[in-house]
Ligand SMILES: Nc1ncnc2c1ncn2[C@@H]1O[C@H](COP(=O)(O)OP(=O)(O)OP(=O)(O)O)[C@@H](O)[C@H]1O
């Protein structure tokens with residue numbers, strides 16, 4: 038790409054992740070620009086989630102590095118990476134099971150409340166104002182995504198689709214620059230998937246985000262992604278705009294018998 | 297009075313009023329206990345307070361941060377010994393250390409109870425921090441085993457550091473500082489601390505770590521730091537509890553602080569509800585009283601038709617069975633992870649009332 042590199046949000050260089058003899062991700066070179074919606078697609082076991090896990094610091098890559106706005110973040114702890122502005126959701130929903138919807142979001146605000154155990158326990162004035170600011174912010178987020186009426190329900194008691202939405206809100210509450218969504222449309226019917234894609238576009242605009250999302254049904258994200266990477270057995274077999282991906286013979290071959 | 301109290305920072309709602317009344321009633325009970333109970337009953341009454349402190353400190357770890365630790369007795373020992381050594385007079389130390397003399401730098405230190413107990417807590421917290429930093433990188437069952445090991449190591453160290461701890465002889469004749477007033481103030485403060493902590497963002501972070509470590513980390517929570525903090529604070533509270541225990545029984549020795557002690561506290565926490573403050577408080581009181589009330593089980597019994605010789609340990613068998621029954625039928629303990637509230641109590645009675653009504 039010929040554009041200047043200053044708007045490069047997230048990139049990886051020769052990123053490789055091996056588990057014993059298995060190479061889950063091999064020589065991955067991503068380039069994600071500010072405010073783009075980028076898709077990472079590929080059949081089951083292609084290494085998509087592993088790529089997310091390496092980017093977010095859950096795994097240390099066997100080779101290569103991860104750059105966030107040009108800064109090398111390889112090897113940082115996941116919470117530090119979140120603090121820099123990379124938030125994620127999980128493929129298998131991981132809400133805090135004993136908590137209400139609001140509390141789930143508030144946990145994500147802990148970072149911005151920035152408190153020690155004593156300041157929090159003694160409810161010192163500084164803590165108090167940041168806590169009430171976090172509550173206001175969380176309620177506002179819930180309002181925006183239409184979950185505010187469920188604020189005091191248990192998160193895990195929500196219907197599946199709303200749990201996915203809550204995971205996204207929770208990630209948004211960390212005030213990210215880039216949002217990594219792992220199969221957000223999993224388990225949704227076509228109608229729900231379309232709504233979700235509209236929703237993703239909406240939050241991108243509203244929160245000035247960059248979005249990187251995994252999906253294994255190519256069709257779901259065709260409409261929403263501006264750019265796509267296709268993995269198969271850890272190898273990047275194609276990247277480009279949706280139209281060219283769809284025509285790519287390698288991609289068609291990888292997906293044969295899948296959809 | 298106008299009914300516009302809603303905007304006042306402290307509105308006197310019905311529930312708050314009930315709480316105040318309950319606390320006042322308890323204060324009266326404590327005063328009555330202190331002046332009219334016989335020595336044995338007063339001791340049981342005060343022991344309840346100490347077990348509240350200990351149960352809450354373990355619940356902070358097991359219930360609220362999801363760290364299964366079995367080394368609690370070790371931290372109690374550190375607290376008990378540090379506090380004892382700080383409060384005993386030089387003459388008393390002279391009398392205790394008749395086999396091996398006490399190290400000179402400890403001999404002449406004597407400070408009042410309040411600073412001593414705080415230092416005891418801090419010493420225990422420091423040990424907790426040193427142990428926690430490496431051990432908390434382990435997971436679940438490994439953590440339990442490692443902390444169990446460390447608890448024993450602390451005990452063995454105490455047994456062998458004779459010039460400092462007087463070894464297996466223990467320390468006798470500690471000043472009886474753990475009065476009704478001091479133990480219940482401690483229990484009250486620790487309960488208040490826990491309630492405020494669990495209502496705060498830090499408490500939420502702990503619960504997030506308990507519910508899902510990976511997700512907590514992804515939400516920007518420094519999971520390792522939260523765990524170490526929880527472990528350190530829990531050790532502090534265990535140290536304070538141990539110190540209170542020492543100054544109530546007035547005798548301490550390494551054998552007091554075996555795994556059995558940790559087990560007793562764990563029993564209270566599990567019966568009360570892992571992750572419930574009020575559960576721990578209620579359970580600490582019930583179990584402590586039952587432990588004493590069932591003491592007859594360990595003694596020779598005359599059941600008219602047959603006589604038992606006395607089975608030391610039968611009491612613990614009863615408690616272990618109770619624990620097993622609880623784990624099988626009511627896994628989450630008395631309170632689950634809920635907290636007591638007046639509305640809950642009312643709900644209980646209203647339901648009952650309705651049921652009675654149905655029968656009429
Ligand atoms: N922690 C791990 N240890 C060993 N192997 C792993 C680990 N995580 C993933 N793998 C393996 O790496 C490969 C890629 O898995 P990954 O979960 O990244 O695939 P995916 O593209 O997300 O697939 P799906 O569409 O099923 O979610 C799989 O073969 C998987 O078994």
Ligand SMILES: [Mg+2]
Nearest residue numbers: 085086087128
């Ligand atoms: Mg996956």
